[in-house]
Amino acid sequence: MFDFGVIGVGNMGGAIIRRGISSGVLDPNKIIIFEKHKEKVKDLIEMGVYSASDEAEVFLKSNRILLSIRPQGFVDLGKKVKGKINDNTLLISIAAGVNISKLKEIFGEQNKYVRVMSNTPALIGEAMTAISFDDSVGEEYRQFAVELFKSIGKITVLAEDRIPAFTGFAGCMPAYIFMFIEAASDGAVSHGFSREEIYALISQALMGSAKLVMETGLHPAELKDQVTSPGGATIKGVVALEKYGFRNAIIEAINEGTKASEDLLDEN
Numbered sequence: 001m002f003d004f005g006v007i008g009v010g011n012m013g014g015a016i017i018r019r020g021i022s023s024g025v026l027d028p029n030k031i032i033i034f035e036k037h038k039e040k041v042k043d044l045i046e047m048g049v050y051s052a053s054d055e056a057e058v059f060l061k062s063n064r065i066l067l068s069i070r071p072q073g074f075v076d077l078g079k080k081v082k083g084k085i086n087d088n089t090l091l092i093s094i095a096a097g098v099n100i101s102k103l104k105e106i107f108g109e110q111n112k113y114v115r116v117m118s119n120t121p122a123l124i125g126e127a128m129t130a131i132s133f134d135d136s137v138g139e140e141y142r143q144f145a146v147e148l149f150k151s152i153g154k155i156t157v158l159a160e161d162r163i164p165a166f167t168g169f170a171g172c173m174p175a176y177i178f179m180f181i182e183a184a185s186d187g188a189v190s191h192g193f194s195r196e197e198i199y200a201l202i203s204q205a206l207m208g209s210a211k212l213v214m215e216t217g218l219h220p221a222e223l224k225d226q227v228t229s230p231g232g233a234t235i236k237g238v239v240a241l242e243k244y245g246f247r248n249a250i251i252e253a254i255n256e257g258t259k260a261s262e263d264l265l266d267e268n
């Protein structure tokens, strides 16, 4: 038997395995994976990770399994592994829009379920992850999930009904921030900065501001007020952001992301 199994080793599954190994939470020689595209897992196999011949082999040979495929693949996966799941198996799903009751419907009531939402800064150990435990999950499995996701960044434990809204901001946030950086860069390039230098400058300005919120604990509006002197450049920029609906656009993006994360599978 292996300590940990993974179905689907793409962006997220790959980040979780690689950082789990580098932080010492996972032992590569005790991991079994199944990924359709073998070129994505060459480095892991070289490290000693075992590549299974199909999904069922992962379920037969492991009691703690990460499901890191896209939501649309879950029903098919359930059919393939039916009758091949060991008793008391921990199933951790990171899929958006697949709730625990749907997981039970697909894989059976007898397993222990953890639903997780994270984001792609996991690739550099800076994810923001929410973990939601089904009531039946015992302390040992809870500890394992917490340690595993700490290896890709920060974690919070949430009730499952908070996961869609968390997805609407944290899961979707990287795309919003990348758009912000891109737009700010266009503005700066229009004032003579070169493309080569601008992304790093803007990213540092953004990261420094985010760190200031975290490290001072001050209300963001207070920090904004501190940098808007009367008649100054910053308040003029703030007024322009209000004029073009900046805050409203962000609130609406989070609303839409939340709604779309509620029950993805029920739409298929």
Ligand SMILES: NC(=O)c1ccc[n+]([C@@H]2O[C@H](COP(=O)([O-])OP(=O)(O)OC[C@H]3O[C@@H](n4cnc5c(N)ncnc54)[C@H](OP(=O)(O)O)[C@@H]3O)[C@@H](O)[C@H]2O)c1
Pocket (backbone or CB within 6 Å): 007, 008, 009, 010, 011, 012, 013, 034, 035, 036, 037, 040, 055, 068, 069, 070, 071, 073, 077, 094, 095, 096, 117, 118, 119, 120, 171
């Ligand atoms: N990317 C994000 O920002 C993000 C954030 C939070 C949560 N998530 C969730 O994380 C999950 C994975 O996302 P991702 O971005 O890592 O996706 P991804 O890069 O597409 O990785 C999934 C991998 O699993 C493979 N796969 C699909 N079905 C399989 C099966 N039955 N057995 C073995 N391999 C299989 C896929 O191959 P094919 O491409 O051929 O299907 C793909 O290589 C999704 O459910 C997503 O909702 C993603």
